[in-house]
Amino acid sequence: MNPKITFVLFLFVSILNAQKAPMEARGGEFVFNKNDQPCLTPEQRKAVKQTVIKGITELKSKNKLVFSEAKRGGHPLFAWPIQKASNVTFNDVWAISGYVDHNANFPNQLTDYNCGTITYDTAGGYNHQGVDIYNWPFTWKLMDDDSVEIIAAADGQIIAKHDGEFDRSCNFNNNIWNAVYVQHGDGSVAWYGHMKNGSVTSKNVGDTVAQGEYLGIVGSSGNSTGPHLHFEVYTDASFTQLVDPFSGTCNGMNTDSWWANQIPYSNPNINAVMTHSQAPDVFPTCPTTETTYESNDFDISEDIYLSVFLRDQIANTPLSLKVIRPNGSYLYEWSLNTTTTASSWYYYWFFPVDAVGAWTWEVTYQGQTESHGFNVTDQLSVKEETLKSATIYPNPFNDIVNIKSSAKIKNASIVDVSGKMIVKFEEHSTEGLKKLNLSELSNGMYFIILEGELGQQKTVKLVKQ
Incomplete structure (x- = not known):
């Protein structure tokens, strides 16, 4: 958007208080592993089991x-196997794309532990055997x-580990994953797959690890369509009994939960609330890294892009949104009614501000409120100072307006109250x-937006009668 037009919008919106949404929400759903690629081929699964047994x-x-x-105890109670790094400012960094499939039939005959269908199978007879937790x-x-x-x-x-494999896979292939395999005190074995190349723990086979200890970084090695952890558990190293760590009506593998604190099946969350200098590139072609255009510092002449990233969005639930000025008043306050149930969804808007200082972008969803602070400065104030004495007369006017200014005016733009440019004049x-x-x-x-030859700007309200 032309910054001159944007400045006019600043003046216009300052007349109002706590307006509705600055524009319609943009964004959409992120679907992980949309083609239901299995995490391991049968040959790879066989090789993994042989490696672990060895x-x-x-x-x-x-x-x-x-x-x-002789010392076998009860099964462990798991902590969540994902955590954000200490320097990450997002509220959370993960979502679930698939649970264990309890329906042995195929294809597209799905039953997860909660009798839902958040899992997958393939026409070749693979039923998903783990929990897939992806970055978001x-x-x-x-x-x-x-x-x-x-x-x-x-x-x-x-009891086994593997590293060194390519970690930017986007589809089915014959490469094995980078992974760590851990045996617990009851003999059960957990697989942690798809790790980033070079990130696997430096500990050796035979070393012990404590609950919560670092094992690696989420990656996309092996058969994968993007960075995620495949977490798979067996009762022992014979690998004859798969475990679904989630307790639920349709879990026929084990009667109780293996989680210390089992997360809800529907687990709505605000993963991130952000501001950007332009619309973020959320869905680039795999495996291109996203361009986020993150920024927390803006000039008053710039448009600011707001975003919110949700996990487990529920259809027909309200999302409450506020843009809060430095003085605590609301520039915008509105609500959005979600229309789709999705494991990952994002929205963004762009808008102009009308004051310098420390602003707040606040989102509330399902009882959770997350805020993000950003700063607005007025870098053009020095330039505008030289046009302070510029005047427009008569005002109101009929047909002709005159410009009186000690500085040379090279451009003048006329825009309407919505910010649309009507006409632009230039004089050399x-x-x-x-x-x-x-x-x-x-x-x-x-x-009318006046622009001096040094880039100075001044905006004046005009009334035609």
Whole structure:
């Protein structure tokens, strides 16, 4: 948007208080693994099991295997295996695309632990055997910045690991993933797959890890369509009994939850509230890193882009939104009624501000409120100072307006109250613009933007009668 027109909008919106939305919401749904690619081929799954069994056998032969049948205890209670890095400012960094499929039939015959269909299978007979947790928002940028860490869900011993594989996969391939495999005190084994190349823990096979300890960075190695963790659990190293760590009516694998605090099946969340210098590139072609255009510092002449990134959006639920001035009043206050249920959704708007200082962008959803602060300065104030004495007369006017200014006026733009440019005048003579013929304008209110030869600007309200 032309900054001169934007400045007119600043003047116009300052007349009102707590207006409705600055414009219609833009954005959309992010769908992870839309083609339902399996995380492992049958051959890869077989190779993983052989690698893990080999690791256990070697540790046992050296009398270094921690697990023993004699000391078998109850199954672990898992912590969530994902955490954001300490320098990440987002409220959260993940969403779930698929649970374990409890329906052995295929294709498209799906049952997750809660009797829903947040899972997948394939025509080839693969039923999803783990929990897929993907980066959100900005999946690739979060991976590139090492922002989403995989941590040990429970105390255990590393019985196998693998690193060094390409980590920007976007489709089905025959490459194995980077992964860590941990055995717990009851003999159960957890697989942590698709890690970023070079991020796998430096600990060796045979070393123990504590619950919450770093294992790697979420990546997209192996069969993958984007950065995510595939978390898969078995009751023991025979791999005959898969575990779904979530307790639910349709979980026929185990009767109780394996989570210390099981998250809700529908888990709405505001993952991030942000401001940008232009619309963020949220859905680039895989595996291109997203361009976020993040900014928290703006000039009053700039448009500011607001965004909110949701997890588990529920259709027909209200999203409450506020843009709060430095003095605590609302420039905009409005609500949006969601129309679609989606695991990941984002919205953005752009708008002009009308004051310098520390602003707040605030979003409330499902009882949760998140705020984001940003600053507005007036870098053009020095330039505008030289046009302070410029005047327009007569005002109101009929057809002709005169410009009186000590500084040369090279451009004058007429815009209506919505910010639409009606006409622009340019003068390259040594005297600059002195008089404008506006006889073709309809009666009403307008704004004239004067621009000096040094880039100075001044905006004046005009009334034609």
